[in-house]
Amino acid sequence: MNMTKKVSIITVNFNHSYVTDEMLDSIVKAGGYPNLEIIVVDNGSMENPVPAWQLKYPYVQFIRSDKNLGFAGGNNVGLKAATGDYLFFVNNDTVFTDGLIQTLVDTLDANPFVGIVSPKLLYFDDPGMLQYAGYTPMNYYTARNSCIGQFERDQGQYDHLLGETGFAHGAAMMVKREAIEKAGPMAENFFLYYEELDWCDRIKRVGYAIWVNMRATIYHKESISVGKKSALKEYYMNRNRLLFTRRNAPVPARIFFWVYFLFMVTPRNLTDYIKTKNYHFIPQLFRAIWWNISNGVDSNYL
Numbered sequence: 001m002n003m004t005k006k007v008s009i010i011t012v013n014f015n016h017s018y019v020t021d022e023m024l025d026s027i028v029k030a031g032g033y034p035n036l037e038i039i040v041v042d043n044g045s046m047e048n049p050v051p052a053w054q055l056k057y058p059y060v061q062f063i064r065s066d067k068n069l070g071f072a073g074g075n076n077v078g079l080k081a082a083t084g085d086y087l088f089f090v091n092n093d094t095v096f097t098d099g100l101i102q103t104l105v106d107t108l109d110a111n112p113f114v115g116i117v118s119p120k121l122l123y124f125d126d127p128g129m130l131q132y133a134g135y136t137p138m139n140y141y142t143a144r145n146s147c148i149g150q151f152e153r154d155q156g157q158y159d160h161l162l163g164e165t166g167f168a169h170g171a172a173m174m175v176k177r178e179a180i181e182k183a184g185p186m187a188e189n190f191f192l193y194y195e196e197l198d199w200c201d202r203i204k205r206v207g208y209a210i211w212v213n214m215r216a217t218i219y220h221k222e223s224i225s226v227g228k229k230s231a232l233k234e235y236y237m238n239r240n241r242l243l244f245t246r247r248n249a250p251v252p253a254r255i256f257f258w259v260y261f262l263f264m265v266t267p268r269n270l271t272d273y274i275k276t277k278n279y280h281f282i283p284q285l286f287r288a289i290w291w292n293i294s295n296g297v298d299s300n301y302l
Helices: 017-030 050-056 070-081 100-110 177-183 195-205 231-248 251-275 281-294
Strands: 007-013 036-043 061-065 086-090 114-123 126-132 162-164 172-176 209-220
Touching (some): 007 100, 017 050, 050 061, 070 195, 126 209, 172 177, 177 195, 195 209, 195 231, 231 251, 251 281
Parallel strands (some): 007 036, 114 209
Antiparallel strands (some): 114 172
16 A cells, blocks of 8 residues: 555536535545645636635635636646646546545556556445446447446446456546656547547557556446436537547548448437427537538637
8 A cells, every 4th residue: 555646636616616515525534545635626617616615625725717618628727736646537526435545546556557547436316326337448430439337236246347448437537647748638629528538548549558446436426317418518529529539530430430420420310309309409510510620639629
């Protein structure tokens, strides 16, 4: 057990400061790792929670952004301020458990070729239900993969998993600083969705493995029904699925995917929008396609 490595916990808040309060309280309650710094980035919340936080949590470093920089942008602000050897990026709606940090630190210490490790994720509102036990590899021809274990009852069926997985989970991933220095930070042009998948692919390309350790557990307050559609989600899911393949798929797969998306996915989505009377999604789909035609893979996210 090594406690010499410094761990920087980085989380991003947007409007729901009480949720961040509960996450910070859970870190203290879990305890067990002394060499720790905690960084909270407020990502342009309507009301600035930082002054109240500074009084309540004097041991935490708070950074205020005047505008919403997105998931990657907010985390990158925290990354710039972090001094840890290992960076633990967590959603602010997570709850820490005993031994979580130490188990992930030990995993990275024991395996120098591992760049990122994620723990088991359970739904906070239904703690017996799995959200994440790893990801399958990506099919770059269709830009599809699966989350292992999601919505299954946790009966220990995946607790043996300690090793390589397709992707880390963006809600909780501990990353080696040296891997970030080689691969760079998260790409901010995604803004929402797919940014952690892109990051994992880039970190793999510079020689590191992505692991899951099911002996470490974190609870996630994301609702089981979070998949509810919205125009914003439809836009970014379609836009970033295209962007992800442009940045990461081999050329043959990239060409195939564009044909597949334009002639199979797009008609299917349009049919679904009409059947469900979500007519306002139609311009968002075409906007997502046009964004990818008119923007480079490293362009600004706006």
